[in-house]
Amino acid sequence: MADSHLKLIALDEQDLEIVSSHLQDAVVRVADLAYVPSQKRFAAILNRFNWEKAAKTAASDTNERRRTALRFDRVLGAQIKSLKPSASDRVLSLLAVRFEPSEHPSGYVTLTFSGDASIRLHVECIEAELTDLGPAWRARSKPQHPGAEPGADS
Template sequence: MTDLKLIALDTEDLEVVSAHLQDAVVRVGDMGFARKDRRFAMLLNRFDWESDQPRKKGLRKRAALHFDAVRSASSAGFDVNARDGVLELLAIHFSPTDLPSGVIELSFAGGATVRLHVDYLEARMADLGAAWSASGRPQHALD
């Protein structure tokens, strides 16, 4: 079982990161914006979609994700003070404003979002080594 390490420097790279983090769960208290460092970081428990382990329920892995060159961060749809609250990540998108600047949007189940205004797109994701059997395999209704 190999640990995954990814970097995103353009929208295509970010789509790959987003796909690997789909259905990751994150505690509200495990994400934050370090204004002085211009970095937004979070710890997640991602579902290991690429695992070749023949487990019916699959695996979860502890992972870290951070974005650099962040000018500002905002959130909507959840209480940032509910540090034990849990969000389920659905997707990550980048919308250019004045290239290379743009807005990164992290979309969570239930309509919650985090928006990051960045000077340029640079994201890094890495597994942290811990892995365990998932309590269930994420499922999505197809419209």
């Protein structure tokens, strides 16, 4: 189980908080983000930092990233802020994935990135999946958040 792959399903707000914690500091190219209206689907391929492994040991040589797929179904619409789809090589750092309820069970899922960029998905309900796609590789460093303690949420 040394190289286990993560696979999570999110069907409510609490599930989505867990997905968000695993995706904190994931990096993604704009070209690897896609909204397909005809399928009511949003998908992304990210390189996530392996927080669950980093939490087990302080050794820097165990820091790793994994290629990970994130999918949202039942998406009714998508809005972008401070993002240009034409800037396909731009790399974004994901800070959080949050849900704002509207008329139950629908609402808005917001993917917040550094640099004031975000994607807001209007969803019928929360239906998401996070799946690791392949082997891990060594990360040069562990993401740092000045002034914040691990587990602190504002």
